[in-house]
Amino acid sequence: MPELPEVETIRLQLAPRVTGERIRAVRVTRTRAIRAHASAGEFRALLLHRTILDIRRRGKALLLLLNGDCSLLVRLGMSGQLVLADADAPVTPHTHVMLELSDGRELRYIDPRTFGQMAVVAGHDPAAMKELAHYGPEPLGDAFTTEHLVGVMAGKGTSVEAVLMDQTKVVGIGKIYADESCFLAGIDPRRAARSLSYDEVIRLRAAVRDVLTRAIACRGTSGHDSAYRDAHGELGNFQCHLNVYQRAGQPCRVCGTLVEYRPFQGRRIHFCPHCQR
Incomplete structure (x- = not known):
């Protein structure tokens, strides 16, 4: 299961490569991966044409901060992966969500066991998000005394x-x-x-x-x-x-x-x- 170091690694790798990119297409092949939403159409409408402003991490969760004061919350669960791929790269099995970016590359969410999920949530501050408000301090942060x-x-x-x-x-x-x-x-x-x-x-x-x-x-x-x-x-x-x-x-x-x-x-x-x- 991806823990803090794995999720932080993904954040460090993705942030400089996708910040500033606009989401120009959204494809969902398994709705369990977006189960917080009523439908793939709702999920797509919330993401389409939004720009990625930054990527942050809170515990084992990733937050893609988007314009319009919302974020894409990504939980990798037991086996999730978030991979940046060329558009013509073969799609691996268990790829459930693909976000096509303005430079032509795709951000692909892969999860064989489907315990993880993606959800669009309000705001940019993890402390104000009901989904993350109960979390304790970051072990590498100042509050972990x-x-x-x-x-x-x-x-x-x-x-x-x-x-x-x-x-x-x-x-x-x-x-x-x-x-x-x-x-x-x-x-x-x-x-x-x-x-x-x-x-x-x-x-x-x-x-x-x-x-x-x-x-x-x-x-x-x-x-x-x-x-x-x-x-x-x-x-x-x-x-x-x-x-x-x-x-x-x-x-x-x-x-x-x-x-x-x-x-x-x-x-x-x-x-x-x-x-x-």
Whole structure:
């Protein structure tokens, strides 16, 4: 599932290439991808002839800011891709929406599992959008302080990993980067959040920011299924630097103990039983 680094990679790649382009045609081949709208016709009418002013990210969501004080909200879900392609490039399977731009290229939304979606929403400010208003702070932003993390961990009987993945507490983190952040911090992801000491919270915050920053530099993570592709259709590279995620049964890169992959509270987690306490 695309998480913050994957979505930020797509934003960084697309913004300089599509800002200023006008949407001159809209094609929808599967209406589930635009299910927030009554019909493909409604979706098309809201987008046609609008100019892309900028692209922003909020958590795992992309926002294409459009003239007329509206935005195209793009959620990639489990397997979504947003690819910029030449008009004559072959259309890959599961391409559900194509936006033809004024320079002749197409912005294509691809989603095999169709958990993601596109929707035209009012305004440009994510904080004012009802679809995003409940989100917590950005983990790479100024609001993600040690004090904030102490506050969301305090009193919580749920696991550390569950808090990290709760988008109302901090946005953009899913299974990949929760597992990796807990490893780097030396914290067992199954521990109750309230059990963390202040020093452990400091370590965890630093680990989250370090892991996400390095993953963005590597253009994200393409797991074993290679579902994630960047805006150019290329695989990410952070999978080459993972310490525990999708490394079950392999030696820990630090201590040599075999990495474990266990079910826990409705999900499965990766961790090193020696390095993480």
